[in-house]
Amino acid sequence: MSTSYDAIVVGAGQAGPSMAVRLATAGMSVAIVERHLVGGTCVNVGCTPTKAMVASAYAAHLARRAGELGVTIPGGVAVDMAAVKARKDRIAGNSRRNNETWLESTNRLTLIRGHARFVGPGEIAVGGETLTAPRIFLNVGGRAATPDMPGLSEIDYLTNSTILDLDEVPRRLIVIGGSYIGLEFAQMFRRFGAEVVVVETAPRIIAREDEEVSAAVQKILEEDGVAFRLNASCIGFERRDGEIAAMVDCTAGAPEETGSHVLLAVGRRPNTDDLGLERAGVETDARGYIVVDDELQTNVDGIWALGDCNGRGAFTHTAYNDFEIVAANLLDGDRRRLSDRFPVYALYTDPPLGRVGMTEAQARAAGRRIKVATRPMSRVGRALEKGESKGFMKAVVDADTDAILGAAVLGVGGDEAIHGLLYAMQGGMRADVIRRTTPIHPTVAELFPTLMGDLAEA
Template sequence: MSAPTSCDAIIIGSGQAGNPLAVALAGAGRRVVLIEENLLGGSCINYGCTPTKTLLATAERMHHIRTAAEVAAPLLPGAGTLTVDLATAIARKTQVLEALREGVRSNLIDENPGITVLAGHAAFTGPHTVAVALAEGTRELSAPLIFINTGTRTAIPDNIEGLTDSGYHTSTTLMELQDLPEHLLIVGGGYIGLELGQMFRRFGSKVSIVENGPALLEHEDADVSGALQSALEAEGIRFVLGAQARRVSRSATGLTLTAHTAQGTRHLRGSHLLLATGRRPNTDRLGLGYAGIQTDEQGYIPVDSNLQTKVRGVYALGDVHPGPQFTHLAYDDYRIVRDALLHGKRRSARQRPLPYCVFTEPQLARIGLNEAQAREKKVPYRVASMPVSVIGRARHTSQPAGFWKVLVGDDDQLLGAALLGGQAGEVMSVLQVAMTGRLRYQQLQEIIFAHPIWAEGLNNVFRDLRRP
């Protein structure tokens, strides 16, 4: 093999950290090679946020039609039994993501001549050398800076018998179905399982969710996860908690999932099976050992507070390093590295807020500490909660489900919040800005919000603060 082609930076993976970093480095005059084995845009555009939220919009519109009578609108004939035209919904989803993918391609290739995009699989051959398997052969590259942004894939459990023979879906394959499942069985009660479960229930499927823990969303307070479970049960979703899925079998009439519970063995019958059992990093085929990079037990790449691995000049960005897996954090990884390399500004990746939103209806939005985390960290706090039903906007829109809970420290500044209700993610963003600006809760109580918007509830939620 000839000597490696040198460049200034190699980026492995076209995700939400890698793409903008390529543009920033190229804009600063660096020669950048970006390598993508699959589809440009990473998991967010192709398998995660874009397809999921596009299809959730379809499900929400259908739900609004079915429930029109709640706001005294006449119910159209047949609306109560409305089911989705799934093939059309999938086609719309595909059209949306193809447009976004084309935008990524144009931005990387047409608008930035300093970026070379290669379609192939990359693997390390040394600390700063990479071999790329292309259709026309193997090409070896070298660079002082290498960024790993290869994302994750569905973790397939190895303790459920019969998966391969019986067949199953991941979140990716489920969103390519052309025919509506009669009864969707879901293993996993995290945000992926809940969002897709409510989506297909509103599409017209029966849905049963099996979770091995005692509650949904293991990182949430019990009152929050319990309230969301009640809202989803009201739509007809069945939950089996504290259940270990052990075996799946298929017959002429469908699937049978066998789960062990404290009350005995359960047999759940359905037509389709979704595994929403977490994610695993795409690091096992990168040849990391040749670079001197080790992974943890789950395959994630440890990094320091600057997102650098133990090999100088090699970074891990996005979901391949340990920590929460969200698009907005991956994008912030890009900003941390960009500022350090191009602007001489350093900011720790370990000292940043974690906002996130579960796009069920009602939405669940979280920022900062919850009660369990505050107790674990021994952080003194006061807590207040308020039912969403008292907010004027909830009454106007007939969306009374849920509650808001806020935590305040001894300095009167916000420690965190969990909001379950309509437009919770948007209201949570107001709290995040207040936390960033170190506002005291009294300032939020006195802000003049436009009437009648959801955020107006922030004038009242702090009214009954108390020690736990």
């Protein structure tokens, strides 16, 4: 059996549903195919559930230090992990159902459940049915990478997805990977009451960031009670007396760590290995990411790749922007490109890290002559008033053009405040314009003009 559509969308993650609905409302007949859960990573095992749990962990942390703010909590603080999980499940479930209702109620749009595989450039098989369309949009996302580590197959390990199913606090959690996902879970479960150790093969955590950012984040987590084992090598596992032993072979400390649970947080891989891309002639790179041009088109005419599977952004917001780029070019006659956007993201530890544009190290590597300014959050009135003055903010500016190249805000509200500099950069605003701006007091972003006034050649 074969059914023809004007367009097929494979994957109902962040970009897929919006793409499908936009095409359908433009008058096209559209099929959207999803093999698992509508909403993809963000709604089901990413942003929505994890940030719900981060909120619970923050509540526990704030309650424990309530005395610092003059508030007494009789009886102390306890975490009901089953209730935390139930709240998280409820929030994620509602979001997923809202997405399903949206798709199912859209005219000219058909939601098909099943695993899609290419038969040819314009043909996709789902179950026993063949779907054809002149336009195909791939939004198949990614999953946790599971590298070949000795003994891994002998233990029950957790990933960013399965750790969300825990309804009890681990006694001791070993986190393999000192990057963004691993650090968020490390602090979260430490605040829930688990002992936590982070094992990282590099000499420092979040190595993409400047060294002082890495050091500050590590210090903040250590103050929460998270332990770190850096420069780990030859990581392996074995079961021992009901525990899991992780061999880390570090340059300092004991050669192993033992715990009740292990979380693997060592990267992601695209869900492209079982799509039959070779039958359509779609090119992938050495890591399996679909190769796209500046407008998200693949090497095959009529096939686009959006979101995590194209390797051009690993975030919900970049996936959605992929949709916006494709829709603008295809339907609005408005040329938009990947190269127009600035890299921007957040690390949702507490306090959070908001990052936009280049780091200082990246600017230097690019051969720029730069000016740099750094200000501690202890100089921010709003942070002091809230009793949350850890961290700092930093700006990197081109010394020749006064263009803002990048910034980081590690501190309370940093994930929100960073948007002010993102918008300034997107609009081509120079640092001196921000320096001359009058901000609201008391806020976190009010320090940006002062920060720009502190710029000095570095």
